[in-house]
Amino acid sequence: MFADDSLLFSKASSAECLTIRSVLAEYEVAFGQQINLAESDVVFSKGVSDEIRSELAGILEVGIVEKHGKYLGLPTVVGRNKTETFSYIKEQLCNKLEGWQGKLLSGAGKDILIRVVAQALPSYTMNCFLLPKSFCHSLHQMCAQFWWGSTSADGKLHWFS
Numbered sequence: 001m002f003a004d005d006s007l008l009f010s011k012a013s014s015a016e017c018l019t020i021r022s023v024l025a026e027y028e029v030a031f032g033q034q035i036n037l038a039e040s041d042v043v044f045s046k047g048v049s050d051e052i053r054s055e056l057a058g059i060l061e062v063g064i065v066e067k068h069g070k071y072l073g074l075p076t077v078v079g080r081n082k083t084e085t086f087s088y089i090k091e092q093l094c095n096k097l098e099g100w101q102g103k104l105l106s107g108a109g110k111d112i113l114i115r116v117v118a119q120a121l122p123s124y125t126m127n128c129f130l131l132p133k134s135f136c137h138s139l140h141q142m143c144a145q146f147w148w149g150s151t152s153a154d155g156k157l158h159w160f161s
Contacts, residue, residue: 007071012048017059041065074128083135089122093139096121097146114143 010016024035040062044053057064068076078085100113122131122139 005071012044012052012056014056014059017056021060037061041068043067074125078129082129082132086122086125086129086131086135089125090135090139090142093118093121093142097142101146110147114147118143118146 008020010020028034037060040060042057042060042062042064043066044056044064048056053064070076075085096113096117100110105113118139122136125131
């Protein structure tokens with residue numbers, strides 16, 4: 001048996017790392033679950049020197065990474081540029097829409113695809129983070145282009161209030 005993913009936070013000190021090691025050892029004994037240190041990583045803040053990082057990672061017996069990309073499908077660090085952080089949603093939507101573009105779909109078919117798939121893509125992220133209005137507007141524009149056709153030869157206009 002293995003424990004589920006967990007995130008632990010502490011100060012970057014030897015005493016804290018030794019405490020974490022002892023708590024993890026007690027956990028393994030108490031619950032009979034083994035912690036896989038080979039699949040565990042540690043992230044340090046910018047103010048921690050390289051030699052302290054190496055020392056603390058040695059105490060914890062885990063690898064060092066610059067940052068965890070995603071945890072449970074969501075970014076672990078959201079910087080100032082939220083549009084860049086959540087660009088993966090835009091890429092997923094673009095891939096979905098490109099896959100549907102070549103198919104001859106009726107208006108009802110397009111409506112179902114947009115409502116069920118395209119609008120569901122950002123919903124999990126939106127439950128946890130507030131997405132910028134400009135980002136949401138660009139997602140809406142992508143869906144509108146798919147709905148109305150992307151070329152002017154189609155002769156369709158997208159009216160909005």
